[in-house]
Structure formats: C-alpha cells, structure tokens
Amino acid sequence: MIDTAGQTPPQLEEMPSDWQRALAVVAHPDDLEYGCAAAVAGWTDAGKEVVYVLASRGEAGIDGLEPAVCAPLREREQRDSAAVVGVRTVEFLDHRDGVIEYGLGLRRDIAAAIRRHRPELVLTLNHRDTWGPEPGGAWNTPDHLAVGRATLDAAADAGNRWIFPELTEQGLAPWNGVRWVAVAGSNLPTHAVDAGPGLERATRSLLAHRTYIEALTDEDPDAYCRDFVAMSTGRASERFGGRPAVAFEVFPR
C-alpha cells in the first residue's frame, strides 16, 4: 500500500514457501519472462514443480508474421524459455491472441487446468487497468485483464463441483487446494521473492523469445533482455531490503 504522506512505503513480505506445486496462467508467450521467471528459477532450484499455461500462442504478436506462421514459432520459443528456468510442462489453451474474452469459456478452461495440475499456488499477470499507479500508468491490454481476472475466479471455480459439472464428467475432480493467487506486475504488490539467484536464468529465459524481441526492438537482444530484467527486478528492491525482487499482489484463499 502506498502511503499518501509520502513516506517510504512498507516493506513487502516474503512470499509463502510452504508449497510444492505452482501453476502459472498468463495470456501470451513472454508474459512470464519479463521478470517473473527469476522467481520461478529459484522455486524449481528448491525442488518445487511449476507448470505454465498460456491462454494463447501469441500469434498476433509480430507485425511481419502471419499468425499461422507465428504461432508454432512462439510456442517453440516459449517451451525453450520455460526449460531455462526448470519448467518442463507448458500448455496452450488456444484462445485467440489479442481478442481473448473474459467469460465462462475462459474460466472453465483455466479451472480445468487447475484441476489437472492441483497447484497450491497459482500465478498470473497484472489484471488491473494500468501498469504502475494511476494516474499516469500505461494502459494494460484486454488479454491481460481477461486472463488475470479469469484466473483469480477460476481458483475458486476449480474447487466447486457444481459450477462446471462437465469437468467432473471428464474425469477432472474438484481441486480446492489453491491457497494463494499471486499476481505479478500489479500496481499493489504485497509480497516478493528474492530474484538474485534466478536473475541470470531469467535474462536467458527472456532471450529465448528471440524472434519476438528482434521484431520488437532495434537494441541488441542480449542487452535489451539484461536491462529489462534488471529494471523489472530492481523496481521493488527498495521495499525488499535492497535485494532484486519479483513482486506479487497475493490474494490468499
């Protein structure tokens, strides 16, 4: 919480670590690599299991590439990127990039993924209107809002046998074991993870999206990735004892 008297905002709490399985649900390939992957590297080092679920294949992300050509390329880059931080399972829900709709279909698909993987911790990306505090924060994208909100909702849907009974019929038993949903990139972080041990791998993990990054910027890709990850993990450090940090807004359940 930012305090209005202009004093230093309070320190972020350490993220809970008494869990074994996490599921990260985001809209696009690269959403987890702009910082969050540093936390993931630390967790997989500690023997925890992390699974990635992407609502789309990011096929509308490169101006010069037709979606049909772009989708398999971005899928491959996402799998390579996940492997760098110890994530072996990457799934795609095949919602259409750029026009992902918040609604029952999305909630159902995410609830199904939660039931399949039975995580205690669910991660997602900023579901709020802007990046950084309003006014002045950059406008977020509708895909991130839709997937972030649907993920927060699906954590509860997954545990209720009556909301999507068709999932139970498909053999996916209710899972009411999600203890926290943690939102990366939120304007209102409450917790953080030390990004130091995973920093180098987080940079390489972002660099694995090479085709996307080369289309995005004229900068040298190595320098772009190193600077971006350093900037994103440096932002929360003054609220985390000076350590580079991945900050999350944590919703306990």
Ligand SMILES: [Zn+2]
């Ligand atoms: Zn995105």
